[in-house]
Amino acid sequence: MLKVQTVAMILAGGKGSRLGVLSKNNAKPGVPFGGGYRIIDFTISNCVNSDIEHIGVLTQYKPRILNSHIGVGKAWDLDRYYAGISILPPYMTENEGKWYIGTADAVTQNLDFIDKYAPEYVLVLSGDHIYKMDYSKMIEFHKRKGSQLTIAVQQVPIEEASRFGVMNADEQYKIYEFEEKPKEPKSDLISMGIYVFNYRLLKKYLLEDAENEASAHDFGKNIIPKMLADNQDIYAYPFKGYWKDVGTISSYLEANMDLLNPDNPLKMHDEMWKIYSTAIPTHATYYGKSSHVSNSLIADGAMVYGTVKNSIISTAALIEEGAVIENSIIMDNCHIQKNASIQKSIVCSGVKIGENAKIGVGDNKKNILQPHIYNNEITVIGVDTSIGNDIRIGKNVMIDTKIALNNGIKEIDSGECIFKGVRYNV
Numbered sequence: 001m002l003k004v005q006t007v008a009m010i011l012a013g014g015k016g017s018r019l020g021v022l023s024k025n026n027a028k029p030g031v032p033f034g035g036g037y038r039i040i041d042f043t044i045s046n047c048v049n050s051d052i053e054h055i056g057v058l059t060q061y062k063p064r065i066l067n068s069h070i071g072v073g074k075a076w077d078l079d080r081y082y083a084g085i086s087i088l089p090p091y092m093t094e095n096e097g098k099w100y101i102g103t104a105d106a107v108t109q110n111l112d113f114i115d116k117y118a119p120e121y122v123l124v125l126s127g128d129h130i131y132k133m134d135y136s137k138m139i140e141f142h143k144r145k146g147s148q149l150t151i152a153v154q155q156v157p158i159e160e161a162s163r164f165g166v167m168n169a170d171e172q173y174k175i176y177e178f179e180e181k182p183k184e185p186k187s188d189l190i191s192m193g194i195y196v197f198n199y200r201l202l203k204k205y206l207l208e209d210a211e212n213e214a215s216a217h218d219f220g221k222n223i224i225p226k227m228l229a230d231n232q233d234i235y236a237y238p239f240k241g242y243w244k245d246v247g248t249i250s251s252y253l254e255a256n257m258d259l260l261n262p263d264n265p266l267k268m269h270d271e272m273w274k275i276y277s278t279a280i281p282t283h284a285t286y287y288g289k290s291s292h293v294s295n296s297l298i299a300d301g302a303m304v305y306g307t308v309k310n311s312i313i314s315t316a317a318l319i320e321e322g323a324v325i326e327n328s329i330i331m332d333n334c335h336i337q338k339n340a341s342i343q344k345s346i347v348c349s350g351v352k353i354g355e356n357a358k359i360g361v362g363d364n365k366k367n368i369l370q371p372h373i374y375n376n377e378i379t380v381i382g383v384d385t386s387i388g389n390d391i392r393i394g395k396n397v398m399i400d401t402k403i404a405l406n407n408g409i410k411e412i413d414s415g416e417c418i419f420k421g422v423r424y425n426v
Helices: 017-023 040-049 064-070 103-108 112-113 135-145 158-163 198-211 220-227 249-258
Strands: 008-009 054-058 082-087 122-127 128-132 151-156 165-169 175-180 189-198 232-238 243-245 293-294 307-309 325-326 342-344 345-346 379-381 417-419 423-426
Touching: 008 040, 008 103, 008 135, 017 249, 017 379, 040 054, 040 064, 040 122, 040 128, 064 082, 103 112, 103 122, 103 198, 112 198, 122 135, 122 198, 128 189, 135 151, 135 232, 151 165, 151 220, 165 232, 175 189, 175 220, 175 232, 189 198, 189 232, 198 220, 198 249, 220 232, 243 249, 249 345, 342 345
Parallel strands: 008 054, 008 122, 054 082, 151 232, 293 307, 307 325, 325 342, 345 379
Antiparallel strands: 122 189, 128 243, 151 189, 165 175, 165 189, 417 423
């Protein structure tokens, strides 16, 4: 048995339904980010930079891209004898098999994985947040307080706290009450979904919870309230750095755009806290003589001949002469042809935009099909879609994956959708 102090369990099975077409064929943690990364790269890199090198990644929803991305962990130097990262999907036993029902159930189904390391602590993490954090400092705080469970928290404006799980704590940060999305929050400390448990006690609570058929088998809904009811010592660990839940189209675009702010702490190549990824550029970045780039992130392997402003251009994307990209994300292997114009849009991997096409223009109208997902004037074009020459596409538009708009259609008005090949007009 290889005994280690801490094992990290990363919850990475989320569907990310509020990301719409961005996560249609990909688990939320596997969604591309920042030109050449994926969202989960932050959590795994945080672990490695914190000297936590025994990691389980609990996958469920459409994990193929995520599994391939992580592989054996070579990008994070985890493919060594005394380190390792394991993909942990739901599986069948000789008696039964079932999907992960909740966050706690996902860990319960993998207690055998944790047991083989006999850890003192288990770090439970979400794989879908953007942040840099030294988990070792949180674990030291946990030890110093003599805590049974420590929950990372961040201070937010009180009017925003109702969107999160709220921790009510005393001056010593000892938590005495937990409220899940309260209408009138008593505190401005919200849970970041980062937990340090004493493993023996966690295992006891998980096994008891597994026997409770009325439970949702969730950390926030069941495990934490039960531990509070039992008067266990639970503390809030205050984190003051950058942290963002990229659970919506708007927050996803905003987090990407934050990378363009020189004062943003998310310096991806900082040797003191580097974010690692498996992305390998196909060739060096190339800027043509006609290119004009300002306040933008151009990933390795991109080719830019046009104008790029306040945007992120990903690996192996081609921006032809005369094309103008503003306030947008262009993902890997996209081809933006001559004189195309793209405004405040997210263009997913493998998309081709034809000559003179105009994306993200016109009036601001609500999306007809899913206004709660596609809003704030952001247009989203799904993976491997082709947009023909001269087509005009408005704001708050969603075009599904693998759609070909090459004949007949010349305009998609703001708020429209093309979903599963069906056009939904405003």
